[in-house]
Amino acid sequence: MDRIISWNKKDETTQIPKPPVNIENINGMEMFIHQWWEIAILRIKQMKISGDSAQLFFRQPESRIQSEHPWPAPWISKETGNSAFYLSNAIEFLDEPGEWYADQQNKKIYYWPRDGEDLNVATVTAPLLENLVTIEGTIDDPITNIHFKNISFQHTAWYRPSLQGHVPHQTGMPMTDAYKLRPAGTKNKTSxxxxxxxxxxxxxxxxxxxxxxxxxxCRFKNLASTGLDYHKGVKNATIKGNLFKGVGGTAILAGVFADEATEIHLPYNPKDERVVTDSITITNNFITDATNEDWGSVGIGLGYTRNATIAHNELKT
Known part of the structure; x- marks a missing residue:
């Protein structure tokens, strides 16, 4: 992967080596950048070529969040090299069979067939839904006693990066707002x-x-974001003996990390403890090729939970 040359937080821009091909239409083009323990996906608004480098401008809201939040940030280091990145979704980038390009303006998809592929008889799967199944009761009237066995959940989409960018904090959790404290320090943590x-x-x-x-x-395959999520108020629930393969984000997620209205560094302290996910069991699952879109996600991720058992799961790249 190429490395960025610099990042200008004031102008919310980055300098990169000039792309190896001339790009006529940047509409829909994105930048994927690796920074510390996370990645970010930024929609490109404008690209200015100057000599052997290019300056990238990004769309809002991700442009401001990316440049205002201090951690994780683009890596700048003479010793180990700057943050790695790649650009995606321009038709000029297609250079080998199996690659495709989504022309959002004209609503077309261009695909370079592999040897032996005949698109007249091929089966093409284009995911539309982000969510296939939602099980949701209320805090006073929870859903009870549902057993899924030997069912396949496949082919979901992930729209956030293309609609508003993706700048996560940790574990693939997207930031809705972020900024640096000047001066540093809060009531709970001075540093x-x-x-x-x-x-x-x-x-x-x-x-x-x-x-x-x-x-x-069950089988969870070819999913663009999270596979299975036990979020709020899930009690005495089990995830056992399932296959998670080809998951863009976290395979199994459980428990609250933070309420959306609460700053992430504050302790999670719900007024009603019935929202806490309690007594869940995650055993004997096989997880492979997870986090293949959002590298900062994890195989199994738990926020605030109680009495959770995680045992005998196999995780492979």
């Missing part, structure tokens, strides 16, 4: 220098306020 608020990635299957929910021997 803290940043503030951030997060939302939750979309999931193919998600449950909240549900008791005795089982997923057993």
């Amino acid at each position: 803290l220098e940043n503030q951030a608020w997060i939302t939750r990635p979309e999931a193919a299957v998600k449950a909240s306020f549900a008791n005795n929910i089982f997923f057993e021997e």
Whole structure:
């Protein structure tokens, strides 16, 4: 991967080596950048070529959040090299079979067939839904006793990067706002220098306020964001013996990391403890090729939970 040359937080721009091809239409083009423990996906608004370098401008709201939040930020280092990046979604980037380009303006998809592929008889799957199944009760009336066994959940989309960019804080949790404290320090932590608020990635299957929910021997495949999410108020629930393969984000997610209205560094202290996910069991699952779109996500991620059992799961790249 190429490396950025510099990042200008004041102008909210970055300097990169000039792309190897001339790009006529940047509409829909994105920058994927690796920074510390996360990545960011930024929609490109403008590109100015000057000699052997290019200056990139980005769309809002991700442009401001990317440049205002201090951690994780683009890596600048003479010793180890600057942040790695790549650009995507320009038709000029197609240079080998199997690649495709989405022309959003004209609503067309261009695809370079592999040897032996005949698009007249090919099966083409274009995911539309981000969420396939939602199990959602209320805090006073939770859903109870649902058992999924030997069911396949496949082919979901992930729209956030293309609609508003994706600048995550940790574990693939997108930031809705963030900034640097000047001067540093809060009432709870004198050394803290940043503030951030997060939302939750979309999931193919998600449950909240549900008791005795089982997923057993199911298959979660070709999913663009989170696979299975036990979010708020899930009690006595099990995820056992399932396959998670080809997941763009986190395979299994459970528990609240922070409420959207609460700053991420504050302790999670809900007024009603019934929202806490409690007594969940995650065992004997096989997770492979997860986090392949959002590299900062994880195989299994738990926020604030109680009495969780995670045992005998196999995670492979």
